[in-house]
Amino acid sequence: MSAKLAALGACALAVLLSATPLAANTLDMSTLGKPPVDVWPTHHGDYTGRRFSPLTQIDEKNVDTLAPAWTAKFSDVGPQRGSPVPVLKGTPLMVNGVLYVTLPNLVYALDARTGERLWQYTWVDKGGHLVGNRGVGMYKNWIYFLGPDNWVICLDASTGKERWRKEIANAREQYFSTSAPIIAGNHVLVGVGGDAMDIRGFLMALDPETGAEQWKFWTTPGEGESGIETWPNVAASMRGGGGTWMPGSYDPELKMIYWGTGNANPVYAGQGRLGDNLYTATIIALDVETGKLKWHFQPMPHDTHDFDNTQVPVLFDRVIDGKPRKLMSFAARSGWFVTVDRETGKYLVSQPYIDDIKWVKGRNEVTGEPISDRDNDPKVEGSISNNNPTNWYNPTFSETTGLFYVNTIRGMTLYYKLDTSPIPAGYAGTGGPSVGEAQRVLMAIDPLTGKRRWEHVYPNVRSAGTTIGPGLISTASNLLFTGDDQGNIIGYRANDGEILWHYKAAANQSNGPMTYMLDGKQWLLMGAGDTLYAFTLPDSQIKAEQ
Template sequence: MRLPAFIACAAAVFAQGLLDPAKLSQPLGDSWPTYNGDYTGRRYSALTKIAPHNIASLSLAWVYRANPGQGAAGAGGNASPVIKGTPLVINGVLYLTAPDHVWAVDARSGREIWHYAWKSKGGLHIGNRGAGVWGGYLYFETPDCNLVSLNLRDGKERWHKPICDLDQFYYASAAPVVAKNHIITGVSGDDLDIPGYLESHDPETGDLQWRWYAHPNPGDPEAKTWPSVDAMMHGGGMTWVPSTYDPELNLLYFGTGNPQPVIAGKARKGANLYTECIIALNPDTGKLVWYFQPSPHDTHDWDAVQTPVLFDADIGGQRRKLLAQASRNGWFFVLDRTSGQNLIASEYVKTNWTQGVDAKGQPVPNPAKEPQLDGVLVTPNQGGAANWPPPSFSPTTGLFYVSAARAFSVYYIYDDDDKPEGWSGNDRGGFSETMLEAIDYKTGKVRWTHKWPANGGTRSGLLSTAGGLVFSGDTGTNLVGLDAATGAILWHAGLHAPVTNGPITYELDGIQYVVAAAGDTLYAFSQ
């Protein structure tokens, strides 16, 4: 991608210690400056020092155990945090988060530099995806609905701003994404029938710049995908996974979550736009540019929030600006990211809930597989064929890597009322097997699969490198390095717990590090 002028100018004035915004559009090397490493969401590093021929010598460099401190968490806090977020690495300092907490750690040694604890007023402490950085400032969301800004240098709070309302059962968990002078924040919460939205905040003041709701305006043609304005205005569509961004097109890409009520869809007949969509927005205005809906009229809690991964590549004999998503519903999509036009729609695991795809390439749900009073057998299950753990794309291999699950469960309706609310149903039980899949973006076909020997799920994200490697956690407690082209296992390290975040890599002083979290602990490996 060509470097936009604003980035080139800004880079010149950023002093050491601050984030040079040019880093966000460069191949990943000595830093990991945003949730996905760079704006593309590929989680692909240009580093090559660690490679298949020498990975056997990769060994432990340091361990850091995140300590939240006694009594720091406040209402709803966790005594033992789980690191689900992807750390940032900027100028040799690593920043990691857990709900209500941020730590700065020396990326060379794992020694703590500072710790910030937010006194919580509540909210669901299910996880925190990470932080965003603009210049010398860090931003993160708290479960009790605040956007907090800290000084990068010492972790001192600058300000905090409300971004949602606990009383309405929202909470906040996403990693803010910085695009130009916009801090993009998402929201979470599906206990009640509330609308999802995405916000942009001023990086200096935290003031709201715009809010985009995950529903059409009354009177828009898309509003006809709801039976009533009331259903639409309470229709969900949370924005809990961080966006990707194309600076050249100036488009922000993200997915929206499930419609509300979650399981019982009888009072929201229709496709329920803009829930379960891949969305392209103008970050300066919050204006919708296009949408594509992976799960029209979802009734299985299959949030389409999985990272929309951006890359430029040949497809159908033509070089195109592409976007790919392995969606929670078991389908893999490749879109033209200038227009949202679908180019590939295929199952990456076998599913049983569709009647094929429509003219736009969107799956058509089979009404017989909507939840029923006496149960209906569905695959994937509620956890999905994929979930929030970030995938990876390697331009070297042309393969899209996803941690995939084949799982079944029975979906039940619990409330037969004409106006169900909340969830009014759920799924139960389940068989599942988990695998690492490499999908050919040109065909949507799975090129190779490595099925983990033990059943059960994994919550590990993925990392690919120009060195020809893919890193993933398995269903046990191993961090595993595989050959990106073939899926052959080349290296592993046994940790004390399963990998719980997306692994990262960076190079300092000529040494390439690979870092992954397991529960409350970060493990760093180098040669």
């Protein structure tokens, strides 16, 4: 980092691109937590993590006429430090006709009607992993963004001008930030990633007005705290991992937030941290006001496969045996599927969702948690185990079909332990590439039984990437949208997986899709590589409906 760059960082830039500044753009806070209709005000559209839209203008009959109304390219960004092309991995927000789109170090306000840029904010980082950025959070007329070097930056939504910034972790200790802040009540919820060195993960709540810390939940316990019995010593827990690098979900009635935590550290060598390693690779339920742990469920005890558990806790309600139940379903990166009562954490369903799961040797019949097999740990001579069965890309739950949809990876990988010392550190080993081609499989799972209703194996003679994947969205018109691993964006009939529409993009879909009404039209937005695609029906189809 040159002195000049560092100086630039100190006065990060907001460039107003339109001649007339935006009128004040204020989010109606009452829309947060409702199913998204003419607004997309938070990462998943609402707090439930369902990525389900009640909209029905695009339906089974007209979906094959969907076409891009505009595309917005970000190729002008060029190579970023160590990353040859920018890849859109975030979900934009859409508020009052303005889209907020991010790349690492960059926030853009776009005109949602045309895709044109209104303003751009550039952060100049002093380190941190540029692996991606998942988007912004919004509170009234303020935007919250995470720099890769763990700065939370608050911007004016109308101008892109910075209001304040706060550093939440030290990038020199190899913390990095990629998450989209979630605004829950009077809290800005932010988390961190790690792995290169061994971090102690945490989730933090900040005051939306000032950035002042409200609470901090460490994802590994300190001396004398509950969970420390799952570590051989306090030092191991203090560097035990458990990143919080993806946004979680929130139940405003229960005042509980649900978050998935990342893998344990060191990554592939577990001999210095024998035990289950709570609360890494765990679903945690916290009191939103205090950050106190209410319950936890660990789908990957003592992870040694880099199976971050940072997937989306999906909240939905069902009547079971005549009783209304508040539920949460989760398809973990480890290949384990769980449906629990989200008030208590007690499981209804707990079983693998992939075939041939290798790292499990049993199930704890009291908690429902899997028991991991030490014989399947990475070894010096190699160990064969599952590719990561899914990753950060979001699943969806359709209220219309009652099914949970997730993009998965089928295949095996060789894992090697490289660091055999009693106190290993960092990655400490290697995993991948796939032995034979990794196959992408879209699964529709009944969350009340864990059984697969249908699956779609994407045909490909090449190996599918296992880390960049497409998120999903479902709509009330029995539709499901996601991408394959060869640049196709695809619309399915949600109940049976029949393909109804596709569009060939210039790159693989790389983010979570969103949909909303604007000017009487239903818009469907997807990012693929460096391009954002905004699809609508042709006017003739919309008129035909009216």
